[in-house]
Amino acid sequence: MTFYETINFDSPELSVSKFCLIHYIPFITKEKKMNLKIKKIMAVSIVLMLSWVVVGLAVAQTPCPMNNEAGGRCRGMGSEGGGPMGCPGFCQGISGISLKQIMAMDLTDEQKTKVANVLAAHQEESRQLADSLAGARQTFVDVLNSEKAGDEAAVRQAFRQMSEIMENQVVVKTKIIAGLKPVLSQGQLMDLTDHPSKKSGDQKPMNHMKKQGDVQREMMDTWIRTYADAPGAKE
Known part of the structure; x- marks a missing residue:
């Protein structure tokens, strides 16, 4: 049998x-x-x-606390969410790329290895930025909820810290996409970078579940460990 x-x-x-x-x-x-x-x-x-x-x-x-990844949203790494308290979507996965997106692209074995290698090369930096953003966002919220809320300089400084981290996240994302371009077909790249806008009624609430984001992060890590040639490898 x-x-x-x-x-x-x-x-x-x-x-x-x-x-x-x-x-x-x-x-x-x-x-x-x-x-x-x-x-x-x-x-x-x-x-x-x-x-x-x-x-x-x-x-x-479990409610999602304010200091989770990506500015209070535990959901995906697409462009959902937003607003002044949001960010370009860097929660689960690696710098905006979720496991759901990867599995939906119907990758060949060769593509899986190469994609995993590219993601592994930026995995640590991406996670460090996500964790840094969580702390910076909490600092910003604390400022708004304190006596410093009327201090323009303090508010600007707290927001500037978040903006700098988010800028670095975008840079890492562009590096990943550049590494994936030789690996993926044009259609697969479009599927990966296209984020159709959602109706306002479909937006996830700010207190979405943090555990879901943590589990999705672990699922992405497992996928990378399964297919990457070696830690930090890059095709």
Whole structure:
């Protein structure tokens, strides 16, 4: 009996695994690599399945504090959110690129490795900037809620700190896109950089779940570890 024959795709309990297998198994063509690939696939599937369970539980329990990544929004790295307290969307994933976007591009095995290498090369810097922005934003909020709110110089200084970090985030994002251009097709690049505007009624509230952002960050890290050649590698 082959590995495929052992999978009950009609079982609702395997819905997450089925989703992951659809993305990864079709690219496995050599029998000698089957066992190693299957181990990686199942590892990613298990992590994703557990992560989504945690997300589901977190949604009803944990509010997102002001000092989370990307200026109070735990959602994605697209352009959703916004406003004077928002930023160009740097929450989950790496500098504006989410795992959901990557998986939706139907990458080949070769593309997965190259994309993972590019993201890994900027992973640490991206996360440091996101954490720095969280602290800078909290400082800005503290200023607005203190006696310094009437001090124009203090308000400008606090906001300037946020702006500088956000500027650096945009620079890192452009470096990543430049590294991905030789790897992705024109259509894939458009899917990655296009952020259709949302109706105001679809905007996520500021107190969205921080745990969801944390889980999505870990999911991205797992994907990079699975496909990158080595930490800090870059194609």
